[in-house]
Structures are given as C-alpha cells and as structure tokens.
Amino acid sequence: MHHLCALDDVVPGEGLRVTTTSPPVAVFRTDDDEVYVVDDTCTHQDASLADGYLEGCWVECPLHESRFDLRTGAVDQPPAKRGVRTHAAQVVDGQVWAELSTDAPNLPPGVAGSTAVASGVTA
Amino acid sequence: MTTLDEGLDPGLEHGEPPVTTTDEQRARGVTPSSLLPTLPGRTYVDPAWFAAECEEIFERDWFCAVREDDLPNAGSFRTVTVGRESVLLTRTRRGEVRAFLNVCRHRGARICTEDAGEKRRNFQCPYHAWTYDFEGKLVAAPNLTSMPDVDRVEFGLKRVAVHSWLGYVWVSLAPLAGEEPPSFADTVEADLAERLGSLEPLAAYDVGSLKVGRRITYDVAANWKLIVENFMECYHCATIHPELTEVLPEFADGLAAQYYVGHGAEFGEEVAGFTVDGTPGFDPLPGMTDDQDRRYYAVTVRPQVFVNLVPDHVIWHRMYPMGPDRTVVECDWLYAPGVVEAATGDDADPAMAARLDASVELFHRVNAQDFEACERCQPAMGSRLYADGGVLVPSEHHIEAFHAWVRDRVEGQS
Numbered sequence: 001m002h003h004l005c006a007l008d009d010v011v012p013g014e015g016l017r018v019t020t021t022s023p024p025v026a027v028f029r030t031d032d033d034e035v036y037v038v039d040d041t042c043t044h045q046d047a048s049l050a051d052g053y054l055e056g057c058w059v060e061c062p063l064h065e066s067r068f069d070l071r072t073g074a075v076d077q078p079p080a081k082r083g084v085r086t087h088a089a090q091v092v093d094g095q096v097w098a099e100l101s102t103d104a105p106n107l108p109p110g111v112a113g114s115t116a117v118a119s120g121v122t123a
Numbered sequence: 124m125t126t127l128d129e130g131l132d133p134g135l136e137h138g139e140p141p142v143t144t145t146d147e148q149r150a151r152g153v154t155p156s157s158l159l160p161t162l163p164g165r166t167y168v169d170p171a172w173f174a175a176e177c178e179e180i181f182e183r184d185w186f187c188a189v190r191e192d193d194l195p196n197a198g199s200f201r202t203v204t205v206g207r208e209s210v211l212l213t214r215t216r217r218g219e220v221r222a223f224l225n226v227c228r229h230r231g232a233r234i235c236t237e238d239a240g241e242k243r244r245n246f247q248c249p250y251h252a253w254t255y256d257f258e259g260k261l262v263a264a265p266n267l268t269s270m271p272d273v274d275r276v277e278f279g280l281k282r283v284a285v286h287s288w289l290g291y292v293w294v295s296l297a298p299l300a301g302e303e304p305p306s307f308a309d310t311v312e313a314d315l316a317e318r319l320g321s322l323e324p325l326a327a328y329d330v331g332s333l334k335v336g337r338r339i340t341y342d343v344a345a346n347w348k349l350i351v352e353n354f355m356e357c358y359h360c361a362t363i364h365p366e367l368t369e370v371l372p373e374f375a376d377g378l379a380a381q382y383y384v385g386h387g388a389e390f391g392e393e394v395a396g397f398t399v400d401g402t403p404g405f406d407p408l409p410g411m412t413d414d415q416d417r418r419y420y421a422v423t424v425r426p427q428v429f430v431n432l433v434p435d436h437v438i439w440h441r442m443y444p445m446g447p448d449r450t451v452v453e454c455d456w457l458y459a460p461g462v463v464e465a466a467t468g469d470d471a472d473p474a475m476a477a478r479l480d481a482s483v484e485l486f487h488r489v490n491a492q493d494f495e496a497c498e499r500c501q502p503a504m505g506s507r508l509y510a511d512g513g514v515l516v517p518s519e520h521h522i523e524a525f526h527a528w529v530r531d532r533v534e535g536q537s
Contacts, residue, residue, distance in 0.1 A: 051263045062263030063252045
C-alpha cells in the first residue's frame, strides 16, 4: 500500500494530483465522500485529470472533454481512446492509501512513466 | 453645411451668446462671429488621431461595456471592443462580474470570437487549449504539470477593472497602463449630475431595476465624435426628426435638452406618451415625480454613453468606436419588469406588445435619422474644405466644451 495524502487534503467534489508516485496519480473525493485513485494523466494528451471536472464518479479531462469512469477507468468519448489506469483506494484513519496497479499505464505520447514508486511511504 | 465666407459682413449684429472668434477665423478676416469652430477634419478620419483617442480616452476612462442582465449565469459571457482591445466579460461561480482582455496568455489567440454566449466549464483557447476558469486563472494546458514554474494566476487572463452601476457594467483598462482607474464619481456620475443638476432625479427611474424590452444595434459609418455632437444639439431636430418634434414641440426651437442644466423638454399638450404617434405609453415608473412626469431628459456621459429619460422608460445608448469612420451603437429600451413581461413574455398581451412597438419606434426612428445624418457628414471630414473644420451656431456652442475635452485628452492642451 502506498500512502498518498490526508483525506482533508482533497476538497469534496475535486481532485488532487499526487506526485510521490510515478506516474503521478489523482485522488478524487466525490460529494458522497467516495475516494477514487487513477493515473492523473489523460490518456490522450498530457493534462492533469485532477484539474478536470468531477461529476458523480466520472472525471472530465480539462482539455478535450473525454470523461473517465473512476470505478473502471473506462473512457466515454474521443479524443481519448484508452481508459485510464485505476488503483484500489483505501481510507484509514483519515489517510488515503492505494494499492498501485501493476498493469502498464496508458500514458499519452511523450509522457514517461513507470509503475515504480518515486518516493514517499510504502507499507 | 454652413461655411464661412470672406465676404461675411463684419458689422453683422448678433444676439446671445457673446461672440467668440478664433485666431484662425481672424486670419481669414472673419470677425466678429456667432460661429465657433469645430475640431479640424482630420480628427474624424486620421487613424493616428483615433489611436490616440483609444489610448488616452477609451482605454483609460470608465467605458460602459454591457448590461448586467447580459451575464445572467456563471459562465455567461460577452465580448466587446474597448479602444483597440477586445474585452471578455463574464460572471464567476460566486456571481461576480469579471472582465479580461480577450487574449490568450500563450500565443495571443482570441479566446472567444462570439459576441455572446455561455460556457459550461471554462474559457479555452481554441489554438493550444490553454484553459482558464471564470476567475481568469489558468487551470489547465497541455504539459502544464511539467512546467511547475508557470504560475497559474500570473499566466491567467489579464484582468481589467469593473464597476457596476445602474444595471450596467463599466470597465476601465487603465490598469494596463499601470494606472489606477479614474474616480467613477468624478467622471461618470459627475456627467450625469452636471446635466440633471444632481444625481437625485435619477432615483425616480431606478434604472438598475429596469429590464431590456428591446435592443437594437446600429453599425454606423461615422466617427464617434459626430455621433456625440449630434446627440448634444437639437439644431437639426426640426429638420430630420418630425416625429420627435411632434412629441416635444420645444425641440423646434433648436435648443436641445442638453443646453440647460436640469431642464427636461416638455411633452406637447396633445401628446399622451413618448411614442412614435403620441399614443399612450406605459404607466409612469413608480418613483416618478410631478416635476419629471411628461418630460424628456437627455444626458451625454463621456466618453460613449447617452442616457434618455422619459416617465415610463429609459433609452440607453452605448457606443463602441471601431475605427475613425465606424462606430457600433447598441441601444437598450429599458422598462419596468412587469411591462417587459407583459409585452414580450411567453404569454404576452398583444395590446402591450403593440404599445412597446410604438414606444420603441419613436427613438428607433430618431436613431436612424441621426445616424444617417452622421454618415452624411463622415465622407466630407476628409475634404480640403473641412481641413479646419466647420462651425457651431449659438445653439451648438456648448459642444465646444466636448471638443476642448477631446483635445485636452489627446493633445494635453485645451
């Protein structure tokens, strides 16, 4: 498990980019206080999904309006064609943790990334 | 057009007001004279002069940009031309009005090319997708996360000053020149107070509470100063405004309402309302006083607003100077909310709609007549005959103060 942030660091209805993983992930906290963790980078072009728009358990990329289902990573419409990688999230004692996926990330052209943990606490 | 002639009898007797003669006129042997000079012709055609007016006047002063009701929701927007700049006005999610230069901070593309609309999420440059929220902050851009040194506020849309009053949003681009905007009270409010005697008479109309019953946009092939000068005088009224002169018989004397402080032109005895045929308009606005009822007041608010006050509505002109020889004029007819609902709503009453038509038609004709006259003058502004300008008759002499103001702003001397 990888520690990402405190739950209070994430405003309900918004996302937070966390860069202690590689590639960075986005922690989303819905208005219903569900927490989801996905790769932060849109699969179409280098844009931060944490800067996008959270509606229910979907996030819309801030650049080109592709939307991703935070539960499955599936994309709803072009220009993104591939889903975003999801990570299993857990909130323990007000802290957000995630089991980082070992699948290959679906990063856009020109964005480097590995599944290795860049820094931070693991448990 | 009146021109001075060397042969003019120098001993000609003239009445009020006192004669004034310019050096230029004296040089031509014309003295004394009832006639004052206008600005030289080049100030109506010269691109460099117009650019100076933009820089010194429109891009500094409070410029009436939009009606607040034009921005009903978060993300509603309008784009307007202020001097040489395109300005983007919107409303934030907190309900506040913001104005920005309509220029992407990245490579300078126009953010919004439409005159008006509503954005769901943000303003996004159509070139490289730099994306700004309604506060102007840069919220996303391709590769932005790998440029952590790019400050999202510093590289947000460039804000200009806004001030809301009487239901309109004024902007000032003075901050772009590193200056504070001028005092709103000493400029916009002062122009209204000077003409009306004080701001107190405005209360009767409660302009901020009124709704737009009709808006007509005129694209006028004339310099903005011709339009101001035309609005300030009524020497032309009896000639080109037959309908208006029927409603306001005193306009036939050529002395505009703007000639006197606090004077409103009285409706003719047979006239029921300020309509194209003198038929009844609507009930007087709730605050109407006996002094103001059945009267028409007109105010020029520099640099680009005309306000017309009648008992049942307000006609509000905003000019957008587009070039030396082109001015877009947006004219709003403002009525009590109940009148607009009854005359234009989903369940509009045909009789109320007809009254609104008759009400709008009067000043729409006045506008069309005035702008045609201005367009008739514009081509001659570059004539050699008009190099030194034309002349103002006594009932137009108050326009000289406007000319002095323009010269002072552009040349720094009066």
